Amino acid sequence: MAQAAALFMPDAPLRLMGGRARAERPDAGRIVFPHPGTSDFDTVALGTQGTLWSYTIQRFAPKAPPYAGPVAFEPWALGYVDLPGEVIVQARLVGMAFDAIRIGMPLQLTRVALDDSADDPLWLPAFAPAEARLAENAA
Numbered sequence: 094m095a096q097a098a099a100l101f102m103p104d105a106p107l108r109l110m111g112g113r114a115r116a117e118r119p120d121a122g123r124i125v126f127p128h129p130g131t132s133d134f135d136t137v138a139l140g141t142q143g144t145l146w147s148y149t150i151q152r153f154a155p156k157a158p159p160y161a162g163p164v165a166f167e168p169w170a171l172g173y174v175d176l177p178g179e180v181i182v183q184a185r186l187v188g189m190a191f192d193a194i195r196i197g198m199p200l201q202l203t204r205v206a207l208d209d210s211a212d213d214p215l216w217l218p219a220f221a222p223a224e225a226r227l228a229e230n231a232a
Contacts, residue, residue: 108139109126109138110137111124111125111127112124113137114133117133139180140176144198145172145186145196146172146175147173148170148171148172148196151170151171163207163209170185170194172186172220184217184219185219187203187205199224200220202220
């Protein structure tokens with residue numbers, strides 16, 4: 094599970110860490126997520142705003158192991174978020190009712206604890222409606 098921590102840039106504000114293929118690769122310039130951890134990719138901070146490309150509702154607990162979340166499973170929304178000019182990332186969708194989710198809606202990067210009751214939770218990338226994140230930051 095320690096790999097998830099490497100998804101985020103270590104500095105503030107919250108950013109996802111991707112990789113850009115170096116010039117010596119045949120796919121030079123292509124951005125991938127997550128960073129593959131090899132020397133032929135440079136680390137890049139990905140954008141924090143995107144649009145919802147597709148989604149589903151996860152209504153059953155994933156297989157354990159590797160799932161290490163709460164035993165009392167609560168369904169969650171999982172989306173593919175298009176970060177313009179970069180890459181499409183898979184992440185949890187938060188801050189909205191399932192019936193409010195719409196393809197093409199603007200989203201803003203945030204994070205969510207895998208297990209809210211954990212003393213030292215594992216943080217996962219998530220996206221919330223852009224309007225909700227803007228209002229939260231203004232408060």
